[in-house]
Amino acid sequence: MSNVIPLRNTGGFTRMDNDLYEALIGADLSGRELRVALAIHRLTAGYNQDAVKVAALYIAKMMYGEDKAESERANVSRAVNGLIRQRVLFRDGGSRDPITFLPPNEWKVDPKTTVLKPTQSVKKTHATVLEITHIKERNTNLTANAVVAAVASTELVLESEAEQQSTTIPDQPGQAKAERIPYDRIVAIYNEVCGEKLPKCIKLTNKRRTLIKGCWNLDFNGKLPFRKGEFWTAYFTDCLKKRHWIGENDRGWTADIEFLTKQDSVLKVLESL
Missing domain, CATH: 1.10.10.10 (Winged helix-like DNA-binding domain superfamily/Winged helix DNA-binding domain)
Structure with missing residues (x-):
């Protein structure tokens, strides 16, 4: 048959x-x-x-x-x-x-990687015991010029997280402790703020780490604004105000975490404030 x-x-x-x-x-x-x-x-x-x-x-x-x-x-x-x-x-x-x-x-199809959705963060306590802390929902109704007081009262500053997460301990007096950038937390902030309108970041590649590190160390008018967690929230919120970046263009193009952490994109947002 x-x-x-x-x-x-x-x-x-x-x-x-x-x-x-x-x-x-x-x-x-x-x-x-x-x-x-x-x-x-x-x-x-x-x-x-x-x-x-x-x-x-x-x-x-x-x-x-x-x-x-x-x-x-x-x-x-x-x-x-x-x-x-x-x-x-x-x-x-x-x-x-x-x-x-x-x-x-x-077609420009992205390679797919299966990952678990981040729901927790890990911080290292002074007793060297790993403690699980749930990521709290954050207020995303922010701007880079005015951050609501509730954020400051409920969230850890990323500089403090970096110090807590550092696993490098000085071997000798006077030796500087290595600083660790909280990449996973920054990615979580991006996904929370931009995930509904822009592609979510599901994998932290070396290129993305390099771009985030560039933001972390960016000296803007004598300050390091990206060293604080609430500034990342405010920055990504301001990025969503640029209509071309969220797909309102003739190509349907949208920005992603790589584009938003490029120095040219960062300066374009900061210099417009």
Whole structure:
């Protein structure tokens, strides 16, 4: 018996370009991203359209059904933005504008790495016993010029965290203790403030460490502003005010943690205050 079903008996079909089909097979997309891409293809090629204007909620209904659509809408929206950032999809404008596929040779798919979502931080006490402390939610309604007093009263200053986390102890009197930059905490602040609008940082690469270190040591008007935790929150909050950086442009491009920690980007924000 043949396993080929005649198309006339299927009740309809959606054609897929071979190059697109093979590109989707080979692309290192997450499961949700692939399902979103297939939904967009169904809504475009399936209805003989080059592009489609569709809400994330409608795609969520296709993927999860009516019962779970509302709770999954934000995840679908992030997947759409991720596909646009990786140039798999293209949308000329905001979330209400039509969306379509770009040619596979223009795709810039990120390699995926499975990591656990950070929910805890570790600090070293004076008794050299590791103590687990939950990361508290922070107030993100801040600016670099005016930081609310509640932040200062509930959060540790990153300079203090760096001293607590340092595992290098001087061997001789007068030997300086090595300073450790709290990279994981800075990444957590970025994800908390920017994670809804910009790609989340899921892996701390050497390049990203170098860029964060550059911010940490940046001398701006005789001060080191990035040595304090509340300043990172304020800085990332101010970055979200730049509409071009959050995807409101003709390419659907969005900034990420690497872009926001480049010295040119940092100075552009600080000098505009």
